Amino acid sequence: MSGSVIVVGGGLAGMAAAVALANDGAQITLVERRPEIGGRVYSYPHPALGETVDSQHVVLGCCTNLLELCGQAGQSGAIRWYDELVFLEPGGRRSVMRPGLLPAPSHQTMSFLRAPMLSLRDKVGIAAGLMEFLRGYPAGDAESFATWVKRTGQTERAVRHFWEPVVVGALNDGFENCSTKYAGKVFHESFLRSPEGGRLGIPAQPLSEFLAPVGDVALRAGVTVKKAGVERLAQSAGGWVVTAGGEELRAENVVLAVSFKEAERLMQGLPGTAIDFTHFVHAPITTIHLWYDRDVTGLDHAVLLDTRIQWVFVKSRIRGWAASRGSYLELVISASEPELAMGREEILASALREFQLFFPEAKSAKLLKSGVLKEARATFSVTPGLDRFRPAQRTQWPGLFLAGDWTATEWPSTMEGAVRSGRLAAGEIVGERGRFMAAELPATGLMRWLSRC
Incomplete structure (x- = not known):
């Protein structure tokens, strides 16, 4: 006691x-x-919009302590789980990453090989890079991920369409401000160790x-x-x-x-x-909140490529709104230092232009409400x-x-x-440091023997 x-x-x-x-x-x-x-x-009730506005947070299957705490509170069922990630290029071309029948660490191999967002050369370089995180992630954190990208010879397209969306989205900063250790942890835990570890969970409230x-x-x-x-x-x-x-x-x-x-x-x-x-330094996140008269995406969430926006989360679909309520979605800009100096209208106009490159139906839909939330101290930079x-x-x-x-x-x-x-x-x-810690999610497939973490 x-x-x-x-x-x-x-x-x-x-x-x-x-x-x-x-x-x-x-x-x-x-x-x-x-x-x-x-x-x-x-989240908070926005007085001008008459809506509840969220800061954006997601959970992964490997987050065992958070999930156990949610379970203690009876909130496990209030998380919507997804086994696939949709990467969208301007114009709407999709690449879908999902687990297949192969054992870890190869469970996403087939969808990765079919992904049109990457060329064969890009994929070979990415596969070679992921091999460095196969057994785990570096013990030391001295190397920046920018140095790692150069050292491993990643292509410019591989950086834009794979490494950058994942690292900037997960660590909320540019490669120079992210150590390879924590970037490697993201890939080891969510892409390699097990299919369960990479599952994406989004609170449905x-x-x-x-x-x-x-x-x-x-x-x-x-x-x-x-x-x-x-x-x-x-x-x-x-x-x-x-x-x-x-x-x-x-x-x-x-x-x-x-x-x-x-x-x-x-x-x-x-x-x-x-x-x-x-x-210690802070890293900002900016979210753009949009309410349309109807669904304009057909998706619950997606990664947006070649744009300032990293993610779109369609909260109305995630929360199971009736179609008559319209559509509520969030556009997330991670590492949003430039946006801190921009006004609301400038951020909104830019975000809408980019959003419509992926979802042209938004041009004809009625935008009912909009809001911009800047969080200057959203995270700290690793x-x-x-x-x-x-x-x-x-x-x-x-x-x-x-x-x-x-x-x-x-x-x-x-x-x-x-x-x-x-x-x-x-x-x-x-007096017992690990007494209250949840068990780590076990490695599966071949990773039971390959992973040292």
């Missing part, structure tokens, strides 16, 4: 820590200033609604929730004092499950060696060499623990990384 714990932050990292520790018998106080849980995984049952699990486990911002963190005799909303809260242990910027602010007055936060600055969950200060996807999790900036960090922090508090 882990005594009294204050968890600062009600995002996925904080909720994962709070649920794990409360179920273990600890006395938990969760401090969160926002009205809903979820942190950066959220607005995200705050989707995560609300996780908060209910915490409340049933006895977690006390205080809605307030945290002003100060200080050591005290036998533990810690967290000042929140003008009130002093005391506990033996504290889990700071907040962003790296907020952690830096709260920890700056602590004695001893400070954590070096200067190497820049080359960052691992040595990502702090462990156990700090040098007794009783103080860190959680958040930016801490040392061996995962990039994802919902899975956040949940893992919270569970790892909970494990450190009880």
Whole structure:
């Protein structure tokens, strides 16, 4: 049993820590200033549009800790699962990647060979590149993926139609700012290790609604929730004092499950060696939200090639709307630094022009509403060499623990990384780091012998 714990932050990292520790018998106080849980995984009612707008997040089959937490909250059935990815070129030509009858790592080989978006030369180079991630991903993170692409001689078309859509979409940054380690992890886990690991899951509810049952699990486990911002963190005799909303809260242990910027602010007055936060940088995501009078895609989701838009998610289809309600979809621009300096109308006009290259029916459909959501701090960048600055969950200060996807999790900036960090922090508090961790998804086929991960 882990005594009294204050968890600062009600995002996925904080909720994962709070649920794990409360179920273990600890006395938990969760401090969160926002009205809903979820942190950066959220939706909100747009006052001008009269619609609920999402930040865009997806899950993969390999995200075992996130999926287990959703299962604890009874939300497994609220995820729509897809076994294929549709890559679209301007003009509408499709390449469909799906598992076939061959065992892993060859389960997508037949659809890959048939994909018209790539030439034979492109495919040979990609296959040779994937061989580097067959057994796993690099232990070190010093090499940038830009260097890897040059070193392995990838063609320009292979970069544009395969490596870039996957890496930029998954890691939310350009190749120079992504280490080969984490790019390799994406390909090993989602393309090679097993068909199940690469399955795409999309919540079929607005995200705050989707995560609300996780908060209910915490409340049933006895977690006390205080809605307030945290002003100060200080050591005290036998533990810690967290000042929140003008009130002093005391506990033996504290889990700071907040962003790296907020952690830096709260920890700056602590004695001893400070954590070096200067190497952490944010990466933005911009989503364009469109409501049409009818379905204009015929698809639930797709990867869009040769455009600023990486993904389209047709939320009305994913959520099972009746046709009479029209169509609601999201266009996602990852690594959207240029869009931060652009106005709403400029972003919208550009996105509509590009969208219509893939779905010309949108030209004749009626656009009922539109919105643009810029998230300047959507993720952190897994820049080359960052691992040595990502702090462990156990700090040098007794009783103080860190959680958040930016801490040392061996995962990039994802919902899975956040949940893992919270569970790892909970494990450190009880003295058994891996105690609350879900089992990894097993390798299948030939990967049972080839994969070292």
